[in-house]
């Protein structure tokens with residue numbers, strides 16, 4: 001007798017369940033996808049016991065008739081794929097026809113469903129893979145699926161589940177992230193009979209606010225490439241400093257995915273804007289021609305594969321960088337535009353060359369201090385930066401707010417004074433604007449250094465003793481391909497023989513580092529560089545160096561500023577391409593509205 005046997009249907013379902021139904025959240029995910037595929041515009045989910053006691057999902061989608069209810073329980077039964085040609089371009093969330101039979105094989109499941117045309121619905125009870133009865137039953141149009149005693153027949157699997165709290169947080173995440181792609185669908189979640197959230201039908205912005213519980217500024221991301229690739233992204237990023245514990249949710253063709261490539265692109269687009277150790281946060285919805293993305297890589301469809309990953313990466317870096325630039329322009333116009341019927345201002349609208357609020361290159365290129373050690377940073381009237389934090393100074397009688405004799409103004413901002421020798425206090429349109437002088441100046445200097453770097457105006461320094469370096473094939477290939485770019489970065493390398501190269505000069509900026517490290521870092525940067533040409537991405541180590549140089553050269557906390565100096569700082573902020581955050585991602589400006597301040601004093 002042959003030893004090889006075909007698995008029973010029952011066993012095959014249980015094996016499939018091992019892949020598809022990992023934990024209660026997978027049940028929620030599969031059932032939710034079915035409801036959305038069925039065109040529901042309202043989906044309500046109830047959970048008990050972390051999802052193992054009960055998952056109940058009610059939708060108002062197209063429903064199933066009696067035959068379909070039974071068919072839906074068969075393995076590889078789906079209404080979503082009819083022939084092989086569709087597999088290359090999947091447009092629904094489900095397609096494998098595995099979910100219902102898999103879930104049914106590891107739980108006690110009830111399906112109750114009705115189509116619009118039918119007077120009554122159909123109810124089917126399945127117990128651990130065995131159909132226990134089908135009968136007519138009344139119900140509203142749509143489908144109700146109840147899953148009880150999940151893994152009741154698989155004690156080993158149940159043991160692997162984490163605490164109820166962890167399982168609930170996975171369930172919560174599944175619904176939140178999926179809800180981002182379906183803003184017109186209302187979602188609600190109840191746990192042990194208590195409402196956790198209820199998202200009404202909304203637009204994307206409102207849905208993002210609901211999902212992230214976020215009220216602050218959102219940075220819209222919107223970009224598209226026409227043509228056959230049909231790449232498109234829309235979404236919102238949260239201000240990096242406003243929601244430190246939020247995460248980035250990525251959806252590709254309405255499917256929440258974990259994609260390191262896109263994540264990486266977002267971080268790259270946020271370079272010099274994200275606080276060290278902080279994660280980007282927000283929701284990005286990509287649309288790609290279905291044939292250019294493979295979603296059938298993972299049974300739970302969490303991962304995907306792009307045919308043209310490089311292009312998608314470049315596209316995303318640019319889209320995110322542009323969102324930030326738009327945000328800068330927006331903040332600039334809110335902060336520096338002269339109010340319509342404002343009081344007399346120092347710089348009238350006619351003398352403001354930047355009133356158009358277009359993105360612009362950093363101004364005053366000729367004053368770019370490439371070597372701030374020798375060339376004192378502007379404004380030149382500032383005292384040499386004493387590296388002392390004001391709280392460390394001996395207490396001496398000094399006004400906390402030093403008020404300028406006559407009120408200085410700039411572009412609609414009236415200077416109130418300097419607070420703690422660290423913050424500029426300004427007033428505009430009934431708002432109090434607080435500016436961190438060090439962070440502000442740090443960003444201005446960083447932008448100039450970066451600009452100089454991108455323009456390849458990098459002074460290089462010859463090494464007294466040239467050093468050799470062994471390059472692996474990847475690095476050697478990059479070096480040969482990018483030899484001009486490498487030279488322009490102020491590093492001089494020559495081929496020596498075999499796998500050996502000689503470094504003869506390094507960028508003066510990094511002359512204190514090991515030349516070998518500098519070269520490999522630059523090569524890594526060039527190899528992974530995605531944005532060709534404009535506003536290229538600066539290699540990580542160089543970026544860190546630029547930021548720390550800017551920090552050292554910037555005015556410090558404790559530097560007392562004269563009114564002219566404060567105005568000069570504001571002017572430079574306005575002229576800086578990016579100014580709202582320091583290069584480490586800390587905010588530069590904080591604004592308090594009249595209402596906000598009124599609330600402190602219970603004035604309503």
Ligand code: ADP
Pocket residue numbers: 030034035038059061062063064072077078079080093094095096097098099100101142143
């Ligand atoms: P898939 O979603 O991959 O097709 P499933 O096992 O999840 O496989 O579902 C099988 C079929 O059952 C679906 O193709 C669909 O026709 C039907 N179905 C499942 N859930 C629903 C629902 N909530 N509303 C309407 N039809 C459903």
Ligand code: MG
Pocket residue numbers: 030033034093094095097099100
């Ligand atoms: Mg499905």
